[in-house]
Amino acid sequence: FEAMDLLDCLDTTWSGAVVHIDDNTKKDLNRPYGRVNRKLLKSKMLQKCITNGVKFHQAKVIKVIHEESKSLLICNDGVTIQAAVVLDATGFSRCLVQYDKPYNPGYQVAYGILAEVEEHPFDLDKMVFMDWRDSHLNNNSELKEANSKIPTFLYAMPFSSNRIFLEETSLVARPGVPMKDIQERMVARLKHLGIKVRSIEEDEHCVIPMGGPLPVLPQRVVGIGGTAGMVHPST
16 A cells, blocks of 8 residues: 555554464464555545546446447447447446356355444454354354354454444355344354444445356456456455
8 A cells, every 4th residue: 555655545554463263273464454444545546547637437338349440338328438448347247248157156245333332352453354263153053053064254343442343254155145144143253252232333234246257368348356257365
């Protein structure tokens, strides 16, 4: 972030992070971890685009017509845009890029809350990158068995002694773990950790397609990110 002049887009930083593999094993990640202010980052990126002459057109591309020396993007508002190269960064809509196999992704499913709590047991100077411990499920054989097949982990960012972001996540599964199951596991984990929620500022329900077939090569549309079947390296 420093090399890209984006340090001002971090609203909170921790000196390190920790991964709990089980009740007896943990790994300390001795490098800083930051929380990105999404609105500020988007605003800064857009401003850089404007400064460098990028032009925006808000519409949905219906189809692309490829000619010998150019491509034409047909938009749903009747506008046609000419392009030398078409880049598709629309995530998993997968309308413009061609693939060699049917689309059958796995899914990352997560439920998270930004909450005021009575207290929590976490070090304020470290964020919890992954907590795979499952001892909180020892008294619930059904949840314990389900978690042994497709485990979930806790991701936690402590901002103060009573304000924290907590998220229970299934890394990837096909089909995805039901959101209800994720929430049940999270409730059991927070109870085990002695975390009592006073109020919830924000909550999020995440269902993210993961992977899938790769684009056919060569082709005239270049996929970027999810459109190209890419998955974040940490995942």
